[in-house]
Amino acid sequence: MAYSEKVIDHYENPRNVGSMNKDDANIGTGMVGAPACGDVMRLQIQVSDDGVIEDAKFKTYGCGSAIASSSLLTEWVKGKTLDQAGEIKNTEIAAELELPPVKIHCSVLAEDAIKAAIEDYKSKK
Amino acid sequence: MKTPIYFDYSATTPVDKRVAEKMCDCLTAEGNFGNPASSSHEFGWKAEEAIDQARKDVADLINANPKEIVFTSGATESDNLAIKGIAHFYHKKGKHIVTCKTEHKAVLDSCRQLEREGYEVTYLDPKDDGLIDLDVLTAALRDDTILVSIMHVNNEIGVIQDIKAIGEITRERKIMFHVDAAQSAGKVPIDMDDLKVDLMSFSAHKIYGPKGIGALYVGRKPRVRLEAQMHGGGHERGMRSGTLATHQIVGMGEAFRLAKEEMAADNERIRMLRDRLLKGLEHIEETYVNGDLEQRIPHNLNISFNFVEGESLIMALKELAVSSGSACTSASLEPSYVLRALGRNDELAHSSIRFSLGRYTTEEEIDFAIGKINDNIGKLRELSPLWEMFKDGIDLDAIEWAAH
Numbered sequence: 001m002a003y004s005e006k007v008i009d010h011y012e013n014p015r016n017v018g019s020m021n022k023d024d025a026n027i028g029t030g031m032v033g034a035p036a037c038g039d040v041m042r043l044q045i046q047v048s049d050d051g052v053i054e055d056a057k058f059k060t061y062g063c064g065s066a067i068a069s070s071s072l073l074t075e076w077v078k079g080k081t082l083d084q085a086g087e088i089k090n091t092e093i094a095a096e097l098e099l100p101p102v103k104i105h106c107s108v109l110a111e112d113a114i115k116a117a118i119e120d121y122k123s124k125k
Numbered sequence: 126m127k128t129p130i131y132f133d134y135s136a137t138t139p140v141d142k143r144v145a146e147k148m149c150d151c152l153t154a155e156g157n158f159g160n161p162a163s164s165s166h167e168f169g170w171k172a173e174e175a176i177d178q179a180r181k182d183v184a185d186l187i188n189a190n191p192k193e194i195v196f197t198s199g200a201t202e203s204d205n206l207a208i209k210g211i212a213h214f215y216h217k218k219g220k221h222i223v224t225c226k227t228e229h230k231a232v233l234d235s236c237r238q239l240e241r242e243g244y245e246v247t248y249l250d251p252k253d254d255g256l257i258d259l260d261v262l263t264a265a266l267r268d269d270t271i272l273v274s275i276m277h278v279n280n281e282i283g284v285i286q287d288i289k290a291i292g293e294i295t296r297e298r299k300i301m302f303h304v305d306a307a308q309s310a311g312k313v314p315i316d317m318d319d320l321k322v323d324l325m326s327f328s329a330h331k332i333y334g335p336k337g338i339g340a341l342y343v344g345r346k347p348r349v350r351l352e353a354q355m356h357g358g359g360h361e362r363g364m365r366s367g368t369l370a371t372h373q374i375v376g377m378g379e380a381f382r383l384a385k386e387e388m389a390a391d392n393e394r395i396r397m398l399r400d401r402l403l404k405g406l407e408h409i410e411e412t413y414v415n416g417d418l419e420q421r422i423p424h425n426l427n428i429s430f431n432f433v434e435g436e437s438l439i440m441a442l443k444e445l446a447v448s449s450g451s452a453c454t455s456a457s458l459e460p461s462y463v464l465r466a467l468g469r470n471d472e473l474a475h476s477s478i479r480f481s482l483g484r485y486t487t488e489e490e491i492d493f494a495i496g497k498i499n500d501n502i503g504k505l506r507e508l509s510p511l512w513e514m515f516k517d518g519i520d521l522d523a524i525e526w527a528a529h
Contacts, residue, residue: 003440011440017508034526035511036471038434038460042510059510063436067508 003064004098010068015075018057020044028121032112039066039106043113045077045085047121053077053085058113065103069093069110082118128444130490134331134424134483135280135308136448140376141333141484147379148335151175151372161369162360172371179378183327183340186310186381189317190345195361196374199339200307202354203326204231204274206341206365207303210351211272211324212239215301219269225249225257225276226466229305232274253468254417255284263294272301277309277325281463281479282416283425285313292321301349307331307339311384312392312422317342323349329373333484334380338373341365387484395482396423398491402480403428405495409502411515415464415477426480429464429473432512433505438478441501445494448479472511472521 003011022029026047033039039062046055056074060067072093077085093099093107131139140148151157151172161176163169180191197203212222224236226248236246247265251257257275266273273295278285288304295302303324306315311332317325325342329335343349343364357366403426406412411431430438435449460474469477480494506512514521 011437014508019513031510032527035475035521036526038436038471038475040510040526059508059513061432061509061511062434064440066434067437 006072006097007064007068007099010071010097011064014058014067014071016055016057016071016078017059019059020046020055020057025124026121028117028119028124030113030116030118030120032116033062033066033109035061038062039109041066041070041109041113043070043073043110043117045114045117045121047082051082053080053082062106062109063103065097065099065106066109068097069099069106070113072096073110073114077114082121085114086118088114126487126489126493129446130444130493131485132445132447132480132482132490132494134486135283135479135481137330137336138333138483139485140330140335141380141383143383144334144376144379148372148376151375157371157375159371161371162358172369175371175375176369179374182378182382182385186385187306187315187317187325187342188319189342193317193342193345195341195343195364196369196377197339197341197365198337199330200229200305200326200328201231201339202365203328203339203341204229204303204305205235206351206354207324207326208232208235208272208274209239209354210364211301211303211349212242212244213352214350215271216244219267219271220244221247221267221270222272222274223247223249223262223265223270224274225251227251227255227279227281227463228274228276229280229307232276232305236274251466254420255279255282255415255463255467256417256420257286257291259287259290259294262291266294266298266300270298270300272303274303274305276305276307277315278306278313278422279416279463280308281461282427282467283308283422283481284416285309285420285422287420288322289320296321309422311381311388312424314388317344323347324351329377329380332380332384335373335376338370338377340377391484392423395486398482398486398488399423399426399480401488402426402482402491402495405491406498409499413469413473415467415469415473424482426482427464427477428480429469429477430502431473431476432509432515433476433502434509435476435478437505438476438498438501441505442478442494442497444497448481449477470522 031042058070060070090107090111159168159172161172184191307328327340329338413429415427464474
């Protein structure tokens, strides 16, 4: 299957790879997917006191499209408020990366990941 | 060295130049283009001669009688003809068939079709090394079992089943035994005099012949009868109608003749290359070879790099043409059913890569592959949350994952 140039770029130069301390009160962690399905995405956000995402990190086990979806997501959420980040739709990610139909689930997973990270952060407050 | 490097010889092989030349001689007006069934003129006689020689060359590789070779369009058709042909012919004797979960889809799907027609099929679980437990097979046999279908060499993991021993078991009970030998012909010595096999499927394009041609061995002693699946002019003793494709058949014959001549030397060289590849990879932490390493053709190395997803690894290895046991690429999220049947957990099944080596693989290519893989496994594990959790001592099996 041919990948779009954007997927290849994010795959070869993934942005914001890494980990944050999940026990920190300012950090929200979302881990979605399952090894059995071949995709596990972990997205972490660092949130300022006024509710703005200051930093984001990810690690993903999965195909190139899954890695690219999470890498792109970290770029998009930085500087957004939690509400704005929560409004990111999988279709926007799929469109930006030109994902083929069989890879749409990767963008769904990315949307789930940011929602889970926001929820985790809010549950700590 | 040219990239991408071909490490997918189990999928198909290039046609050997010597084979291609012979095929080209059977196409144009200047060549041997006649219909081998045209018995009234020289064009037909010459074509028939070429077919006879090819049939002999195919039979010689497996020490069979040329009269036992039925040409088909490939191993898929041979599997269909053998399984459905036997089932339909012997249905009054019984309607039970035994096969294995790791068989090729051409066998499994033929069996599924027979189930829809009212037959019963037992799908055996292999052991975790991919081999069949003969006691388990024996226990599955019933009074109404008419056919056992077991492949010789598995296409994904390269393990070699003990078809000699299975043949002893089935022949004693007068049960027909079909073997899919698409991945073994030309790689493993086959002697039909020594094996109690009734039907055997072959493909040309796995051993440097053309695509679109194969054969089914149909034994004569004891006589095997089957119902044709393709009806028409009664070619191939009524078992498979359709004008014989002279150029394809000549190509298959030449490929099989060369395989007989060169198998021993090819195997030795390929084994050395495979061992070199394995040696260059096995030191990587959390790396597992899938399938038994001894009862295995030297051409195959199927290996799982735990915590790295197969498709992303293949993407990283863009200079290497390999295949993944993870079927993400085929629009399904299911990992390889073969590795699942071996009891491999899902992570390992999703993390597998199949390297298959062949006649044109070089040492330089192997060393290049070893370097690329070592470079990229580390990079992808840095990206993998599973690897981080493993390193932190977290038991991944204890986590409740939300399957999607």
